[in-house]
Amino acid sequence: MQQRSEETRSRILETATQLFSQRGYDVTGVAEICAAAGVSKGAFYHHFPSKQAVFMTLLEAWLSELDAGFELIRRQSPDVSTAVVQMARMVGEVFQAADVRLSIFLEFWMQAHRDVEIWQTAIAPYRRYHALFAELIRQGIAEGSLRPVEPEAAARLIVSQAIGLLMQALFDPQGANWVVEVEQSMRLLMDGLSRSKEGSA
Amino acid sequence: MQQRSEETRSRILETATQLFSQRGYDVTGVAEICAAAGVSKGAFYHHFPSKQAVFMTLLEAWLSELDAGFELIRRQSPDVSTAVVQMARMVGEVFQAADVRLSIFLEFWMQAHRDVEIWQTAIAPYRRYHALFAELIRQGIAEGSLRPVEPEAAARLIVSQAIGLLMQALFDPQGANWVVEVEQSMRLLMDGLSRSKEGSA
Numbered sequence: 001m002q003q004r005s006e007e008t009r010s011r012i013l014e015t016a017t018q019l020f021s022q023r024g025y026d027v028t029g030v031a032e033i034c035a036a037a038g039v040s041k042g043a044f045y046h047h048f049p050s051k052q053a054v055f056m057t058l059l060e061a062w063l064s065e066l067d068a069g070f071e072l073i074r075r076q077s078p079d080v081s082t083a084v085v086q087m088a089r090m091v092g093e094v095f096q097a098a099d100v101r102l103s104i105f106l107e108f109w110m111q112a113h114r115d116v117e118i119w120q121t122a123i124a125p126y127r128r129y130h131a132l133f134a135e136l137i138r139q140g141i142a143e144g145s146l147r148p149v150e151p152e153a154a155a156r157l158i159v160s161q162a163i164g165l166l167m168q169a170l171f172d173p174q175g176a177n178w179v180v181e182v183e184q185s186m187r188l189l190m191d192g193l194s195r196s197k198e199g200s201a
Numbered sequence: 202m203q204q205r206s207e208e209t210r211s212r213i214l215e216t217a218t219q220l221f222s223q224r225g226y227d228v229t230g231v232a233e234i235c236a237a238a239g240v241s242k243g244a245f246y247h248h249f250p251s252k253q254a255v256f257m258t259l260l261e262a263w264l265s266e267l268d269a270g271f272e273l274i275r276r277q278s279p280d281v282s283t284a285v286v287q288m289a290r291m292v293g294e295v296f297q298a299a300d301v302r303l304s305i306f307l308e309f310w311m312q313a314h315r316d317v318e319i320w321q322t323a324i325a326p327y328r329r330y331h332a333l334f335a336e337l338i339r340q341g342i343a344e345g346s347l348r349p350v351e352p353e354a355a356a357r358l359i360v361s362q363a364i365g366l367l368m369q370a371l372f373d374p375q376g377a378n379w380v381v382e383v384e385q386s387m388r389l390l391m392d393g394l395s396r397s398k399e400g401s402a
Contacts, residue, residue, distance in 0.1 A: 123373055149389060156377075157386050161358070164365030172324055176357075185358050188350060192393015 009047045011037045016054045025055065056121060063125050066094065070132070080140030081190040084133070084158060088186035091162065092179040126159070133158045137193075146193050154193055161189055210248045212238045217255045226256065257322060264326050267295070271333070281341030282391040285334070285359060289387035292363065293380040327360070334359045338394075347394050355394055362390055 015037035019028045030051050034044050048054050069090050077083035134155035140146035146154075165185060169178040216238035220229045231252050235245050249255050270291050278284035335356035341347035347355075366386060370379040 119372070123376070126369075126373070127376070153385050153389055156382060157362070157389055160365030160369060160386060161361050162365065163368050164361030164363065167364050167368060168327075168361065172327070175324070175328070181357060184351075184354050185361060188354055188358055189390070189393065192390065 005046075008039055008043050012039060012044060012047060012054065013058060016051075017058060020055070025051075059125070066091070069094075074136070079143060079145040080136050081145055081194055084136065084190050085183060085187050088162070089179070089183045092165075092182035126163075129162075130155050130159050140193075145195060147195055149193055157189060157193075158186070161185060206247075209238075209240055209244050213240060213245060213248060213255065214259060217252075218259060221256070226252075260326070267292070270295075275337070280344060280346040281337050282346055282395055285337065285391050286384060286388050289363070290380070290384045293366075293383035327364075330363075331356050331360050341394075346396060348396055350394055358390060358394075359387075362386060 012033060016028070016033050019033060019036060028051070030041065030044060033051070033054070034041050048057070070087050073086045073090065074083050077086060130152075132155075134151045137146060137149065137151040137154045137158075141148055141151070162182075165178065165182050168175065169182075213234060217229070217234050220234060220237060229252070231242065231245060234252070234255070235242050249258070271288050274287045274291065275284050278287060331353075333356075335352045338347060338350065338352040338355045338359075342349055342352070363383075366379065366383050369376065370383075
């Protein structure tokens with residue numbers, strides 16, 4: 001029974017991912033998710049209190065993956081600049097592999113813009129990444145690889161760059177090889193924050 | 202008659218701005234715009250072939266303002282870095298003064314994501330700004346103020362930064378003083394692209 005319950009949960013999550021992406025988060029209802037997943041409403045509400053809860057589960061699973069990857073990269077990198085460039089590459093690859101999630105993420109942000117409660121939830125991970133990169137910048141200054149910039153400002157630069165690239169990858173997928181662009185942009189940005197600047201006079 | 206026709210056109214544009222922003226581009230219909238503006242459908246279609254045409258007119262007016270400002274700043278700035286920072290400040294102030302337009306812009310992008318024809322129109326100005334900043338970077342390298350970076354990559358960095366900041370200002374308006382953040386971020390970014398880097402060892 002436990003296994004079957006897990007399968008039902010997974011099927012709801014997979015179906016919701018597809019529907020949110022194809023039709024939009026806003027117009028997709030719980031009834032539609034249930035019908036497409038072949039589960040009863042009772043089974044749905046056994047696992048999730050609402051459609052929003054499904055989305056938050058998808059978002060959290062995705063962010064947990066990112067966090068685990070960031071942690072691994074940080075431990076294996078010789079300095080902060082290298083770590084940030086590697087993180088950018090990883091994010092680029094995740095997005096390329098699963099652009100469906102990009103689309104859901106934006107749709108959810110649109111909702112967040114109109115609903116204060118959703119907004120509070122949506123903004124939390126973004127603020128967490130800002131704090132995480134500010135801490136990395138502090139480490140980079142302490143280890144001597146980065147210039148003595150203002151850590152909060154440099155973190156803003158990194159987070160804004162990531163969001164800006166994400167939006168472009170979403171809206172202009174054919175406009176560039178975004179996996180390459182993300183890595184190249186972040187390398188150029190980190191070069192600019194480094195003590196020794198490649199190509200500098 | 203000419204003057205009255207101009208007034209009708211302006212009233213349609215102002216009303217559409219309000220409705221798109223309050224209720225969303227998607228759900229606002231031509232009938233609703235006409236009712237709120239107090240004009241007949243005949244008068245509406247005399248001025249605009251469609252709701253999309255109204256939006257494009259709003260977008261183009263806004264971009265023309267930006268372009269004129271950029272042109273003036275470029276002529277008055279001693280070097281490219283100073284020009285880009287001033288442009289960032291101007292964009293920050295425009296957004297602060299009229300966040301209604303930010304919201305419409307994003308809504309339109311959402312539509313663009315689902316409709317190829319709208320997408321073609323929406324992506325054009327963004328690509329134009331990429332080309333404009335690549336040209337500025339080339340000038341900066343030629344004048345000796347910037348490092349010999351790859352102009353296309355540096356332009357991507359600037360455009361991505363602007364888009365990322367715009368998104369954050371839209372979704373987290375209380376999270377920071379965005380006018381200050383935009384200028385500070387762009388200054389840090391341009392410092393990193395400059396030959397003489399403040400605070401560098």
